[in-house]
Amino acid sequence: DAMVIQNPRYQVTQFGKPVTLSCSQTLNHNVMYWYQQKSSQAPKLLFHYYDKDFNNEADTPDNFQSRRPNTSFCFLDIRSPGLGDAAMYLCATSATGDRETQYFGPGTRLLVL
Amino acid sequence: DQQVKQNSPSLSVQEGRISILNCDYTNSMFDYFLWYKKYPAEGPTFLISISSIKDKNEDGRFTVFLNKSAKHLSLHIVPSQPGDSAVYFCAADDNTDKLIFGTGTRLQVFP
Numbered sequence: 001d002a003m004v005i006q007n008p009r010y011q012v013t014q015f016g017k018p019v020t021l022s023c024s025q026t027l028n029h030n031v032m033y034w035y036q037q038k039s040s041q042a043p044k045l046l047f048h049y050y051d052k053d054f055n056n057e058a059d060t061p062d063n064f065q066s067r068r069p070n071t072s073f074c075f076l077d078i079r080s081p082g083l084g085d086a087a088m089y090l091c092a093t094s095a096t097g098d099r100e101t102q103y104f105g106p107g108t109r110l111l112v113l
Numbered sequence: 114d115q116q117v118k119q120n121s122p123s124l125s126v127q128e129g130r131i132s133i134l135n136c137d138y139t140n141s142m143f144d145y146f147l148w149y150k151k152y153p154a155e156g157p158t159f160l161i162s163i164s165s166i167k168d169k170n171e172d173g174r175f176t177v178f179l180n181k182s183a184k185h186l187s188l189h190i191v192p193s194q195p196g197d198s199a200v201y202f203c204a205a206d207d208n209t210d211k212l213i214f215g216t217g218t219r220l221q222v223f224p
């Protein structure tokens with residue numbers, strides 16, 4: 001089945017230790033998104049790619065970076081995680097012009113010790 | 114500044130009755146609205162949507178109503194089933210391929 005996969009599902013890191021979250025998709029969608037969701041809050045868009053074109057949200061901290069080496073994979077790099085970065089990180093994909101939906105992965109829950 | 118608001122964090126409904134989930138928005142540029150459903154340990158999944166040129170869209174047990182003048186939309190589920198118990202997110206799109214989400218409403222349907 002076509003899907004969006006996120007690994008790992010749970011990630012524990014130490015304060016200040018770089019961490020990378022990964023997302024892959026078999027839908028061949030050209031748009032990929034990274035959201036941060038904290039408890040009882042709305043998913044917040046961090047950035048998204050149209051193909052290889054990177055679009056950063058104005059309020060996304062510099063601590064967050066992303067890479068998209070090909071259509072299928074997208075990575076979220078947190079260079080120096082702080083306690084406030086503990087959250088659920090959701091990856092999603094969509095096809096340009098398809099306003100019907102974004103397809104979400106199951107998320108990676110990040111814990112910062 | 115929350116552009117999409119879901120003011121009820123939770124809702125409890127008896128099986129067979131109607132569930133009504135509400136959503137308000139502030140940005141008049143939004144022209145497409147979606148509802149997503151999220152089970153624990155899973156990502157949100159698309160449920161139903163509505164364009165701003167419509168005031169109602171129906172899909173089986175799910176109906177979304179849009180009141181543009183009030184900047185309000187609602188999701189009706191009838192009849193409600195225990196399997197509908199989940200968190201429901203309202204989202205809005207201003208034709209930029211980006212969605213603005215609300216904070217979600219946790220629906221519990223009890224027997």
